Amino acid sequence: MKKESIEQDQLLARLSKAMGHPTRVAILRFLAAQESCFFGDIHEVLPIAKATVSQHLQALKAAGLIQGEIEAPKVRYCINRENWRQAQKLFTEFFCDCTAKTSCCE
């Protein structure tokens, strides 16, 4: 296996793992649909404890998909647009470049 593929695999796996939970997908979808919002807004639409929400947010942040900044007593979260685009590209290439060889895409 080529070395560059291994690194790409690891990055793709990290991103996928971050997206590997329904709650985290929901959070991403929620955040991606707006410019930004506070922790409370996210917690409000989810049926889980705030500690758990916070945990999921840390996971998404660690993967680079979102970012958060403290604002007064609140915390504002938003999609990390740059990494989002990179992830988009990685997934697209993964699904399409791969399949190109066996003509799955047409």
Add this chain to the structure above:
Amino acid sequence: MKKESIEQDQLLARLSKAMGHPTRVAILRFLAAQESCFFGDIHEVLPIAKATVSQHLQALKAAGLIQGEIEAPKVRYCINRENWRQAQKLFTEFFCDCTAKTSCCE
């Protein structure tokens, strides 16, 4: 949250979870680059025990991303092209439709 989104989130999460390990991404990449191959071919390029390889393959199969059929003493694996395309569509829509609202895609 809309009900249809919840189901989509769950499907996307299931697919992501299946892709959430470097070895499984490598397996998918390996399989996607060819029409099909045997278990042994996959095991050969991976530095892990065959029991573990088999486990990862079951995970990918459970997610619907690959399929396998017995052929003599060997087992032939390949990408599940139909689900592959569906996954491709889901990820693309997730990353792009979401971002369309906030003009991240341009």
Add this chain to the structure above:
DNA sequence: AATATTGTTCGTACATTTGCGAACTACGAA
């Protein structure tokens, strides 16, 4: 029939993930 080949399944050990309440931190308001 006995043996070899190819994978799967089982049992086990250890690590990670998930979810929660409680305790904590940091800040603004009274």
Add this chain to the structure above:
DNA sequence: TTCGTAGTTCGCAAATGTACGAACAATATT
């Protein structure tokens, strides 16, 4: 300074995931 608000972190329990060798099953070969 005391109190309230908004989140994070801690500590725990239960569930899942990861990896392996050993045992097993199914077929092909001798």
